[in-house]
Amino acid sequence: MSYEDSSKINILEVARDLGFNPIPLTRTIYMDKNHDSLRFWADKNSFCWYSRKFENHAKGSSFDLVQFVKNVDFIEAKKYLIDKGFYIPERNGYSKNNYVNYKNKLVKNQRSFIEVEEKTKEKLHVPPFNKDLSKMINYFKDERKIEPATVWDLIKNKKVIFFDKLENICFLAKDKTGEWKNITKRRIDTKEFYATKGGDKNYPFVIDTKAKDLLVCEGEIDAISCYEMFRNKFNYISIPATTDKGLIHYIEENNIRNTNIFLLMDNDEHGIDANKVITKNLENMNRNLKVQDMTKILLDTVKDPNELLIKKKQNINKTIIKNKEKILER
Structure with a gap:
């Protein structure tokens, strides 16, 4: 399986979509309103459910959170995140979420051949439309x-x-x-x-x-x-x-x-x-x-x-x- 970058997936939005209600404890740390042992880290886009941390996927990335809550495997969790607009499929082993960083690395390696480094501007992210209005x-x-x-x-x-x-x-x-x-x-x-x-x-x-x-x-x-x-x-x-x-x-x-x-x-x-x-x-x-x-x-x-x-x-x-x-x- 090729590399999957979950660091850019907004775990707070994923958590809200799954029915949780993250409330801020600090600038980067959130606690679920109804489960005081469930923590989210907005800067790392990760989570840990301390009272259940010995269960499979009770800590980790957005992929783990979906697998834990939905009781599904990784493929199904990935499909869920893609369908909801949280994650964009891979391109040549790199997701579009980290594709800009990948291109920047290529540019640095070829700096002797390029006079000016072109900066890639992030395009407007349009979330998937809901047909039920x-x-x-x-x-x-x-x-x-x-x-x-x-x-x-x-x-x-x-x-x-x-x-x-x-x-x-x-x-x-x-x-x-x-x-x-x-x-x-x-x-x-x-x-x-x-x-x-x-x-x-x-x-x-x-x-x-x-x-x-x-x-x-x-x-x-x-x-x-x-x-x-x-x-x-x-x-x-x-x-x-x-x-x-x-x-x-x-x-x-x-x-x-x-x-x-x-x-x-x-x-x-x-x-x-x-x-x-x-x-x-x-x-x-x-x-x-x-x-x-x-x-x-x-x-x-x-x-x-x-x-x-x-x-x-x-x-x-x-x-x-x-x-x-x-x-x-x-």
Whole structure:
């Protein structure tokens, strides 16, 4: 059997997929929430279940973890990791996970014949698509009050979200030609966020409706919530409260000028401070951008745009119930 490199397989993601819930003890060491003798090392991508360490495959790599939990052999464990998108099959005895290191070694050996060493840029890793979208649709509908029609529009027409096999909602960021540049992921069970390997953080999540004005908020789900409420009145973009470099890159790449930009960052200390910084930075771009802070106006009693949407839906339901009660009283 040729060499199998497990050091690049994210064991925390594998563990979550197998039903475990790793919680951090230190920066690199994790303990399972329900099994205090089960430890994971994020820096080495390894694990040990101390109370069961004398059993076969109760410690080691992601291959061992799958074999132990699923009670399967190595071939079946490898197939599981490949199907789930954790591991990429070998190429000439080297997996793609360590293929870059392999190429670098070849380059060093041939340095006398090569004047400049070419650095291989990691490509965007696209996780395997999940064909069953019911959990994602229900999550948006039940927890976020976003209608299935809106979600399907973003999947089929806008092509900016999909659901992967690990049950993450994947948010796509594209350049102006439509090429995929970045993917951020959100688990629907733990609400954790992940950045996909090989992504370019200069490209933010955008819902393009061909509108002239731009509405900016923090989270991707906030942008989707705004799209649900305001539809084609704006183009929607989500950026972290900590930086507006994605927004600035988007404006420069698309040569945006003479445009109204409405800021709807979260109604908390970080969001309010971000509004001030973003306003100043956009005004310094000299593109005649009219910036308006809408956070205090629209989010007066709620934290973010999704809470605003939920509150609107609740008020509508209350009105419907009251109207039905009046009809019954007649």
